[in-house]
Amino acid sequence: LKRRSLLAAAAATLLFSAVAQADYKDEYTVSTVLPSAFPWGQAADKWVELVKERSDGRINMKIYSNSQLVSGDQTKEFSAMRSGLIDMSVGSTINWSPQVPELNLFSLPFLMPDYAAIDAITQGEAGEAVFAAIKKRGVTPLAWGENGFRELSNSKLTIDEPADLDGLKIRVVGSPLFQDTFTALGANPTQMSWADAKPALTTGAVDGQENPLSVFDVARIDQVGQKYLTRWHYMADPLVFAVSNSIWDQFSEEDQALLKQAAIDAGQWEIEKSRSEIDATLAAIKERGVEVTELTDEQRDAFMKATQSVYETWTPRIGEDLVKQAQEAVANR
Ligand code: X2X
Structure with missing residues (x-):
């Protein structure tokens, strides 16, 4: 009897995995914040295209940009993926940091x-x-992409030292870390989604924002009064190509490898493309009359010193070992 039930269980498992494999979705949802006009959207487009091609059309993915699957609230994207509301995503590390x-x-x-x-x-x-x-938090990461170095813009004045930020209302993204950074600099940060950012800049509800040059350019942030841009390269947000764990487990090993390699190739393509375009983007922004300030090393040091408290607060939350590992990697690059 024991043997028979074991056999039955084995048969059931076989049957189940056969069914599961045949049971791929007709289409998988892929969430992004920025659409195809931006490098970010293009990274997702490339992934979808490569997967379709390499799977001979067996695996189809459809992109939903502007965070529409989470009603515009990009900080909910990770939770939605984890809970299975979103199958896949090309997302920014900033937007997922509330959960990770x-x-x-x-x-x-x-x-x-x-x-x-x-x-x-x-x-x-x-x-x-x-x-x-x-991965531990429910989502399988496959590859890296890049949103880019985030530069500071505002409608009021040239910024080349921390004191210039005094009292400026700055739109920041989803993680509380940004509140701490801009508060340390004496600014008045307000957290809001990308969807709300441009209207807030237009009405003057906020004086400034920070985003990569490609985003500033394509979204025409200068046209809503952002005349001053400071290239301080204070941080860059990588993008992560990822699949919800429950969806990931449904793919055969071969298809997992296919999805992963396509993500790696798309990410590499997008990183190279957006880095190679940065000079042309900067020139276009200047041409439209934006005053661009490049910081000297001393000026950059002053911003660095003014934001040291962020390390004290956030290193324990991120993990002492991880921060140290990253700092060593940077030092030895
Ligand atoms: O909201 C932003 O600033 C954006 C588009 O860069 C991100 O999603 C992190």
Whole structure:
């Protein structure tokens, strides 16, 4: 009897996995904040295209941009993926950091001075530790992309020292870390979604914002009065290509490898493309009359010193080991 029930169980398992494999969804939802006009949206487009091509049309994904699957609230994207409301996503580390505290690593001010520093973290042990943290919280990360170095814009004045930020109302993104950074600089930060940001800049409800040059350019942030731009490279948000764990487990091993390799290829393509476009983007922004301020090393140091308290508050939340690992990777890049 024992043997027979074992056999029956084995048969049932076989049957179940056969059914499960045949049972792929007709279409998988892919969430992004920014649509195809931006490098971020293009990264998602590329992933979808490569997966479709390499699976001979067996695996179909459909992109829902502007955080529409979470009613515009990008800080809910990770939870929605974890709970199965969203199948897949190309998301920013900033927007997922409320649920994955380790992702605040990338938002530590002035941790990564250049592209080599970003790569040293994402492509090394620190990057692996971050991926493990994401996986543990219900989502399978596959590859890195890049939103870009976030620069500071405002409608009021040239900013080249912390005192210039005094009392300025700055729109910031979802993680409380940003409140701490801008408060440390003497500004008056307000957290709001991307959907609310442009209207708030238009009405003057806020004086400034921070986003990569590509976002400033494509969204025409200068046209809502943001005439001053400071290139302080204080942080960059990587993008993560990811699949909800419950969806991931439904794919065969071959298809998991296919999805992962396509994400790696799409991410690499997007990172190279957006980095190579940065000079042209900057020129276009200047041409439209925006005053661009480049900081000297001394000026940058002053911002770095003014935001040291953020490390004290956030290192324990991110993890002492992870922060140290990342700092070492940057130092040895
Ligand atoms: O909301 C932003 O500033 C954006 C579009 O850059 C992110 O989603 C992090």
